[in-house]
Amino acid sequence: MLRSGHAACPGCVLALSLRHILNTLGPETMAVAAPSCAALICGAQPCSSMKIPVYQTTLESSAAAASGLRRALDTKGKQDTTVVVIAGDGGTYDIGFQALSSAVERNEDMIYFCFDNEGYMNTGGQKSSATPLYASTGSTPAGKLSKKKNLTEIMAAHEIPYAATASAAHLADLVRKVEKAKGIRGTRIITVLIPCLPGWGLPDDEAIATARLAVDTGVFPLYEVEEGQRYTLNQTTRTRPVKDYLMTQKRYRHLSAEDRDEIQLMVDRNWTRLAERSATS
């Protein structure tokens, strides 16, 4: 479902994730792509690397465009065609957020994939509201001073049928979530963490290890929220301290021990909250 010879940086796990997602969804799928690394990987028609129809839209409007595509397919009696959005964090957390929140409020029947590489990466690595606290980017060279927006919680607060996080380092879990989302009607959103090789300052062969560390340290917990109420934390424990994740990335090399402790505390608080919700729902 994803041809070779696409434009991803060698070693980027966005292509790996996209291939598993497309293979799971199958050919009866149509995509709307917001400007992003994912859109560049997929490329312009008629030379797209994706073996499904893709509509490349503006950065603001992917969820609105997907809503229209859904209505057009329904009118033609093609309810079985799955409509997906592929977008980056900038096109989701920031620039496309208004259209996304509106589509989610209408509970549009689509699966929205956010490939979260924590910055505007195909344009050279500027910060987005998904960039974490203290991470250095092209537009925050001394480190970002605000925290990462919590997209999954914001989506869950809209009480949509399904919101989940996923990782390229846990492909079986990613595929299971895509299969589950495919079987549900209404808006489903899956956010996949994509360690960006140039943007995060990683060697070309470290993306999977970094994605795994994000999960093992609890920085990016794998979890699902159904109908905004039922929480399932997919991992039972954290096995590594957060500094193991921070120390391998150039975007965090300016951090002091106190900065790292502060981030550890933030991660601990989020983990405790998720574990409690998962245990009681």
Ligand SMILES: Cc1ncc(C[n+]2csc(CCOP(=O)(O)OP(=O)(O)O)c2C)c(N)n1
């Ligand atoms: C309104 C608007 N502003 C800026 C741009 C230029 N632009 C195209 S892609 C992009 C970065 C998108 O970042 P993200 O959604 O995180 O995707 P990534 O490149 O990181 O995969 C920007 C700023 C645009 N297309 N439209």
Ligand code: SF4
């Ligand atoms: S810029 Fe980052 S996210 Fe985009 S293709 Fe390259 S490694 Fe992947």
Ligand SMILES: [Mg+2]
């Ligand atoms: Mg991005």
